[in-house]
Structure formats: structure tokens, C-alpha cells
Amino acid sequence: MLAGSRLRARWQRWMAARHEAREDVTLDHRTVYILPTGAGWMLAATLLVLLVASINYQLNLGYLLTFLLAGSALAAMHVGHANLRGLRLRLGPSPRCFAGAAAPLVVALGEADGRARWALAVRTVQAPEGWAYADVPAQGQASVELAWTPAQRGRQTPPLVIVQSLFPLGSFRVWTVWQPLRPVLVYPAPEPAAPPLPHPDTEPFSDLARSTRAMALSEEFHGLRPWRPSDGLRGVAWKKFARSGELLTRDASGAASAPLWLDLVQTGLRDREAALSRLCAWVLAADRLGLRYGLRLGELRLAPDRGAAHCDACLSALALYPREPGA
Incomplete structure (x- = not known):
């Protein structure tokens, strides 16, 4: 052999x-x-x-x-x-x-x-x-x-x-x-079990604060409105439904005033490849939800936007980000 x-x-x-x-x-x-x-x-x-x-x-x-x-x-x-x-x-x-x-x-x-x-x-x-x-x-x-x-x-x-x-x-x-x-x-491999998207905040915050805010992201970051048959099931706020029995859907328009910024600091990881993997998972998640999000990588700034072209631009930036010396 x-x-x-x-x-x-x-x-x-x-x-x-x-x-x-x-x-x-x-x-x-x-x-x-x-x-x-x-x-x-x-x-x-x-x-x-x-x-x-x-x-x-x-x-x-x-x-x-x-x-x-x-x-x-x-x-x-x-x-x-x-x-x-x-x-x-x-x-x-x-x-x-x-x-x-x-x-x-x-x-x-x-x-x-x-x-x-x-x-x-x-x-x-x-x-x-x-x-x-x-x-x-x-x-x-x-x-x-x-x-x-x-x-x-x-x-x-x-x-x-x-x-x-x-x-x-x-x-x-x-x-x-x-x-x-x-x-x-x-593109980098997306993290299989990435944490929820960070809160739309320009300043980095501690792990505890990040966890607390991410838990509430689905309700704070999105407005909620009554569900319509044309909405599908992807945007349904299931936690709200479990508590109140009312079928509500997330309104992505509520995020327009608070765009989400993603960067390496927010990942909380020191290993560059692991951090890029988490950012990749976040970019894909934000794209699926139809959010306006931006990306900061060193001196590179991609302004908040949405859509397939913006998602590909962010993923390309992650793919081409320099490797750590000796990696």
C-alpha cells in the first residue's frame, strides 16, 4: 500500500x-x-x-x-x-x-x-x-x-x-x-457551532456581555410583526411563540438603523484561522437573515450592506486575509 x-x-x-x-x-x-x-x-x-x-x-x-x-x-x-x-x-x-x-x-x-x-x-x-x-x-x-x-x-x-x-x-x-x-x-471553513451574531455595537465587549446580548439578538436586533403566510418559517420567532403562542416573524427592516459590524476582536479568539472561521459563519448567518452588516479586517473596511454580492465580497476578504507568520 x-x-x-x-x-x-x-x-x-x-x-x-x-x-x-x-x-x-x-x-x-x-x-x-x-x-x-x-x-x-x-x-x-x-x-x-x-x-x-x-x-x-x-x-x-x-x-x-x-x-x-x-x-x-x-x-x-x-x-x-x-x-x-x-x-x-x-x-x-x-x-x-x-x-x-x-x-x-x-x-x-x-x-x-x-x-x-x-x-x-x-x-x-x-x-x-x-x-x-x-x-x-x-x-x-x-x-x-x-x-x-x-x-x-x-x-x-x-x-x-x-x-x-x-x-x-x-x-x-x-x-x-x-x-x-x-x-x-x-473561503474559510465556517465554524460548525458558531455562537449567535454579536450585538450591533461598534465597541468590543466582554465574553459575558457578548453572550447576554447575543441571546437577546433575535428580539432586540429585529422588530417583530405578525406572521404572514408569504413570510415562510425561517424568520419565525419561535421563543416568542413558545411563551405567548402568538406567531410572530422577525422584521429585518428594523435592523436598517443599526447595522452590524463584524471584526476579529468580536470573535474572542486568538487563533487567526479559528477567528476567520467564526467570522465566516457569522457572515453566512447575517446573509441568511437579510441583515445589513459590515466587515473590518485590519485596514480593510467593507461598509454595511446586504445581498449576495456583499456576502461574496466579505467571504473573499476573509479568504485572502494574510496568514499568521509561520502558519
């Missing part, structure tokens, strides 16, 4: 050094490899036995069958190689990606030669069993989502991508390796 892992790692390093990282790539004869599969080697052995038997017993039908199968195998080799040659690969737009969590890596497959591409299998070197399959129509495109788990936040280089095909007979494996050039921005 250890020797196999070392050989696999050496092979991956060799392939990465051989293939220059590119934004997109169009496959040609220099980047497409072909070898017989196990079934292909068995077919070759069968053809050899048929040929020897036909020569030994002077079987004309044996000659016919041998050369017919050999011709089919040669035709399959050329068709399989042409199935990948001319294929265009590029990274597609990827959804939010968090460190330590499985994230889809979108690979777009394009074709411009007027030939359909069949039975394409795509995976990353990190996921030996994570094959994704696609057919590309003539003059068309297709996309696949590959399994990828980035280990750290920041701009991360995607892993090597392997594209292969056994088309048409399964007797030859045709494959290529591509190293995407464009880095993927990986």
Missing part, C-alpha cells in the same frame, strides 16, 4: 511537470495517450492463438476471423484516439467553495470539429473513484462536476484533471491529463 501510494505520487508529479498549466486546452496528438486495456490484451492473446491455430491447421475461416477481429481492433484504436483529439477543456464557473468541505469543480467540455464525442469519463487525481461521465454533441458543449476538497483557504490551484474514454469497443484506454491554470478562491 505504501509503495503504491509513493508510485502514484511520483506519477502525479511527473504528469504535472510534463503538462504545463493552462487556462484552457485543446487536445492534440501530443497530449492524448493510448494503451490497451485488460480486455484489449486478452483480445490480442486470442488473436495470437487464432492465428497460430489457423496456420497449423490451414483454416481459411480462421484466417478470416483473425484478420477481421484484428482490423476491428485497429479501427477501434483510431476511432478512440480521435474521440479525444480536438476536445476543448476549460474550467466553468464554480459555486462557493469552503476549506475542508467537498466542493464541485466544474469542467466544461467543448467540441468545434463537427464530431460528437462519446463516453467521456472525467475525474481529478484526488478522487480515483469520482468519475463523472458526459457525451459532447457535435458543435456543442457539456459540463461535469468533479469532487474536490480543498484543504486551505485562499487562492488554491485545482488538482490535475484526467479525461479518458474506452470508446468504442473498450479494448483501448485513451486519456489525457490537464492542469488548470486559473486558481479557485476558497
Whole structure:
């Protein structure tokens, strides 16, 4: 097992050094490899036995069958190689990606030669069993989502991508390796059980005060109004409902006059990565609640706002925040 892992790692390093990282790539004869599969080697052995038997017993039908199968195998080799040659690969737009969590890596497959591409299998070197399959129509495109788990936040280089095909007979494996050039921005891993959002206060406060104010955040930070069927259940004040039996919902408009500021001091954590993880969880929570919130990171100030674009800007700032020396 250890020797196999070392050989696999050496092979991956060799392939990465051989293939220059590119934004997109169009496959040609220099980047497409072909070898017989196990079934292909068995077919070759069968053809050899048929040929020897036909020569030994002077079987004309044996000659016919041998050369017919050999011709089919040669035709399959050329068709399989042409199935990948001319294929265009590029990274597609990827959804939010968090460190330590499985994230889809979108690979777009394009074709411009007027030939359909069949039975394409795509995976990353990190996921030996994570094959994704696609057919590309003539003059068309297709996309696949590959399994990828980035280990750290920041701009991360995607892993090597392997594209292969056994088309048409399964007797030859045709494959290529591509190293995407464009880095993927990986956000910090959100803290799994983060404390409630801090009170909208510009000054840091003690842990006890933070806990007390956070407990009351759902009622103080939001106005409450009678629930309407169009509101859904996400904003329902369940504690109020448990006490009074009255179904009320949080009114995010009540937060407009008191925007929430988030910074490293409010997390109460000394470890930078843990603090960024908590801030990430808070940003996601504030976005889900539709709050106006701002972010302070060192000299960076993101003014209070709401919406998906503001959330992505805050998460990007957290992802790109400098690491501690020696980390």
C-alpha cells in the first residue's frame, strides 16, 4: 500500500511537470495517450492463438476471423484516439467553495470539429473513484462536476484533471491529463457551532456581555410583526411563540438603523484561522437573515450592506486575509 501510494505520487508529479498549466486546452496528438486495456490484451492473446491455430491447421475461416477481429481492433484504436483529439477543456464557473468541505469543480467540455464525442469519463487525481461521465454533441458543449476538497483557504490551484474514454469497443484506454491554470478562491471553513451574531455595537465587549446580548439578538436586533403566510418559517420567532403562542416573524427592516459590524476582536479568539472561521459563519448567518452588516479586517473596511454580492465580497476578504507568520 505504501509503495503504491509513493508510485502514484511520483506519477502525479511527473504528469504535472510534463503538462504545463493552462487556462484552457485543446487536445492534440501530443497530449492524448493510448494503451490497451485488460480486455484489449486478452483480445490480442486470442488473436495470437487464432492465428497460430489457423496456420497449423490451414483454416481459411480462421484466417478470416483473425484478420477481421484484428482490423476491428485497429479501427477501434483510431476511432478512440480521435474521440479525444480536438476536445476543448476549460474550467466553468464554480459555486462557493469552503476549506475542508467537498466542493464541485466544474469542467466544461467543448467540441468545434463537427464530431460528437462519446463516453467521456472525467475525474481529478484526488478522487480515483469520482468519475463523472458526459457525451459532447457535435458543435456543442457539456459540463461535469468533479469532487474536490480543498484543504486551505485562499487562492488554491485545482488538482490535475484526467479525461479518458474506452470508446468504442473498450479494448483501448485513451486519456489525457490537464492542469488548470486559473486558481479557485476558497473561503474559510465556517465554524460548525458558531455562537449567535454579536450585538450591533461598534465597541468590543466582554465574553459575558457578548453572550447576554447575543441571546437577546433575535428580539432586540429585529422588530417583530405578525406572521404572514408569504413570510415562510425561517424568520419565525419561535421563543416568542413558545411563551405567548402568538406567531410572530422577525422584521429585518428594523435592523436598517443599526447595522452590524463584524471584526476579529468580536470573535474572542486568538487563533487567526479559528477567528476567520467564526467570522465566516457569522457572515453566512447575517446573509441568511437579510441583515445589513459590515466587515473590518485590519485596514480593510467593507461598509454595511446586504445581498449576495456583499456576502461574496466579505467571504473573499476573509479568504485572502494574510496568514499568521509561520502558519
